[in-house]
Amino acid sequence: MPPKKATSAPLHLSDTALELIASRFRALSEPMRLRLLSCLMPGARTVGQLVEASGSGQANVSKHLAVLREAGMIGTRKEGPSTLCFIADPIVNELCEMMCCRLREEMEGKARALTFPAG
């Protein structure tokens, strides 16, 4: 990171808090990670199942799972020879649902605007 100039921010949120919050949102900012979370929403899956379902490489999936685990969004435990992954923070479902709903509203609004242009 480049050196930060001193911030005189009149905020109730500290720099540390902002970094933490940003890192959580950053974990959700990649389509592949959202895809993995989406695969986990119906229930727990092994890494191998996620590799197959995501259509990406095993190394890539493993790395993305590590990001999600560090962000506290998923948990893992050994299950026989495999590693079982599961959503560990219910906030994941809420956040994604909120975002999906919001996008759907916007899309429908734009569709209406195209259907009835200029009101």
Place this chain on the structure above:
Amino acid sequence: MPPKKATSAPLHLSDTALELIASRFRALSEPMRLRLLSCLMPGARTVGQLVEASGSGQANVSKHLAVLREAGMIGTRKEGPSTLCFIADPIVNELCEMMCCRLREEMEGKARALTFPAG
């Protein structure tokens, strides 16, 4: 971007939808942008006020504001010689509040764990 291999994702969310959702979360994944949004939560501010409050350079603030505007999270309108910025999507407040609450819970949990170890 490197060429994408064909995805055979068994998902109810399309690649396009995942990209859209990810881009929204990505807009929230930088501390500086969260700081700007935080400055806007009490009410609208001009770009100049945000530059002063954020402690960053004007060019940098302008670029981050553009990201937030493209993500539909803030709106702008000319107000005399200045440009007034305001939060355009109430989802911003909800998302940030949720994330803050969640982090606070986790921090308090860890603090308790340190206070009463292995308790």
Place this chain on the structure above:
DNA sequence: CATTTATATCGTCATATAGCGATAAAGCAA
């Protein structure tokens, strides 16, 4: 028109990270 103010944009650098292949590590079977 010239100037000042307020924003936006451009060029550049440094860093972060997605994706890939190869390999390592851990567990189980024979």
Place this chain on the structure above:
DNA sequence: TTGCTTTATCGCTATATGACGATATAAATG
């Protein structure tokens, strides 16, 4: 032990992006 399976990690390249300085645009003012 060897071999197989599953997952994690390493090395690499290409790309994306944050931060900065300089410049360009736009509006108000003299």
